[in-house]
Structure formats: structure tokens, C-alpha cells
Amino acid sequence: MNIERVTVEVLETPVESAYTAAGNQVSSNFHVLARIFTDDGMQGIGFDVVLRPTLVKSMAQTCQELGQLLVGMNVLEIEAARAKLERASGWAGPGGLVNMAIAPLDIAMWDAKGKVLGQPLYRLLGGHKDRVRAYASDALWYSLPLDDLARSAQDHVALGYNMVKLRLGHEAKPEGEVQRVKAVQEAVGPEVQVMVDATESWNEGQAVASGRALQEAGIVWLEDPMSHQNLSGLAHLTDVLDVP
Missing domain, CATH: 3.20.20.120 (Enolase-like C-terminal domain)
Structure with a gap:
């Protein structure tokens, strides 16, 4: 269950209709996507979303560099992994861009842990309900008539x-x-x-x-x-x- 390899990529996904959000014209969403591979064939996936391309490449590069520090660690030791990444960020973190760069790695480890243990994440996190209320927020932008x-x-x-x-x-x-x-x-x-x-x-x-x-x-x-x-x-x- 040790991490053998980490990959990071940037994905651009065009939206169906352009809109304005947080003062920005949005025609695509950008994702920093991390994949964690273990020595027993398990894969964990995590990503975060950015509404504009500014600093996405910097986030991905930071995520890639930090991700290499996870190689050799047990995929179940998520808290230890996050602490290691935060220490490695030094004065550049742990907030802001560093937090956003760590997020896909953290999510990918949780994804892998759930797969290894055969349990949904809500149960690993201590949840006792298998249903939660959900709300919709897409296509409800202030730029719409x-x-x-x-x-x-x-x-x-x-x-x-x-x-x-x-x-x-x-x-x-x-x-x-x-x-x-x-x-x-x-x-x-x-x-x-x-x-x-x-x-x-x-x-x-x-x-x-x-x-x-x-x-x-x-x-x-x-x-x-x-x-x-x-x-x-x-x-x-x-x-x-x-x-x-």
C-alpha cells in the first residue's frame, strides 16, 4: 500500500454557456488533477477547480513537486503525508496557493484509502448517515437576465x-x-x-x-x-x- 508514483496534469473543460462569476468571465473551468499509484495496483484520484487560467500552471507545478515527496509513504497515513507536505512548503505555505496545490494530493490519498479499505469516505470520516441534502448552484449566475x-x-x-x-x-x-x-x-x-x-x-x-x-x-x-x-x-x- 505504499505510494509508488504520482502524476499531475492540468485539464481545461469548456462550459456549455459562458458566464460571469466573482468578477471574471468564465468560458472554461481549469482542474489540477493528481493521480496516486500504489505498489499493489491501487489508484487514487483528486482534483481542484479554478475558474480562470491565472496561476493554474504554477499550482500544478507545486502539486507535482510536493507529490514526489509522497513516494514511498503508506497511502493510509494521510495526516502524516499532509504534515510532511506542509513542512516542505516552508515559508510559502501552508495557506494560499500551497493549500490549493496540496488539495488534489490529499483528496487522492483519501480516494485511495477508501478503495483499499473498501469503504465510502463518509464512513472513514466518521459519518453515520448515507444521505445528505444537496443544493444546486450551476447556471444561477448574476450575469443572467x-x-x-x-x-x-x-x-x-x-x-x-x-x-x-x-x-x-x-x-x-x-x-x-x-x-x-x-x-x-x-x-x-x-x-x-x-x-x-x-x-x-x-x-x-x-x-x-x-x-x-x-x-x-x-x-x-x-x-x-x-x-x-x-x-x-x-x-x-x-x-x-x-x-x-
Whole structure:
């Protein structure tokens, strides 16, 4: 069960329809894909996703270099492997690009471990349920017109989803954000829960104003309202809003 070889590659997967997310025009998704091969023929696969090509090659190169440090290790010793990779990253890590480069390797080891032991990952991680609720968030971009947004939400519900997540954060006023939520709510009905991801687009004042308006509109989840580095602003928002 020792790791014999690690390979890393970059994959580009074109999207069906181009969209705007987090301020970027997206026509393809980019994946850093790692494969771990063991001496007894097992293969583990892991990848992460990036919405634009910037630094993807750097991530892949970092992943490739770190991956070679796993050769010879037992594929079941995931915590030891991650600690080794973080130590090797030195002052360049363990956050940021290094974390994203380690992620495909970490996932690949978990994949291999589950295959070796013949167990699903939820059980290896201590889970006791074999079902979890899932939400849909594809094709619910802030760049879509309201009619297209509503149709996309209806398509997800037709597939069996009862939760959908919209991207917001680019309307001039809170009322504009609420209008997009209302369009989806009217399209899918009261049994479907609506969540919101503002893609870190607001400043603190905008987050408070829009958060209050969206809370009143009935959203059940507000994600990434402002920069993740604005800890005091996020704490303040938590104090003034009830929605998680």
C-alpha cells in the first residue's frame, strides 16, 4: 500500500454557456488533477477547480513537486503525508496557493484509502448517515437576465433539488438583489429554499443593507458577503443578521 508514483496534469473543460462569476468571465473551468499509484495496483484520484487560467500552471507545478515527496509513504497515513507536505512548503505555505496545490494530493490519498479499505469516505470520516441534502448552484449566475435565472432554477427543481443558490453582489441597490431572489422564489415556489452567494462583492455597509433586505425576502443562507479578510466586518454582520 505504499505510494509508488504520482502524476499531475492540468485539464481545461469548456462550459456549455459562458458566464460571469466573482468578477471574471468564465468560458472554461481549469482542474489540477493528481493521480496516486500504489505498489499493489491501487489508484487514487483528486482534483481542484479554478475558474480562470491565472496561476493554474504554477499550482500544478507545486502539486507535482510536493507529490514526489509522497513516494514511498503508506497511502493510509494521510495526516502524516499532509504534515510532511506542509513542512516542505516552508515559508510559502501552508495557506494560499500551497493549500490549493496540496488539495488534489490529499483528496487522492483519501480516494485511495477508501478503495483499499473498501469503504465510502463518509464512513472513514466518521459519518453515520448515507444521505445528505444537496443544493444546486450551476447556471444561477448574476450575469443572467431574470427570465434565464428563473428558468435555470426551475430546471434544477425538475431534477429533484429543493435548495438552490444564486450568485449576487453586483446590483446597484439592495432592491435589485432582492428582485433576483424574488424572481427565483416565484419560479420555484415556497417549498424550495433559496440561498445566496455574494462572491465577496460588497463592502461592509453594502453587506449590512443587502443582508437585511435579503433576510426579509426569506433567504436561508448568505455566503461570502464581503472579503474573507475583513474579520471585524464579518463579525459585525453576524451580530446584525439572523440568517447564517
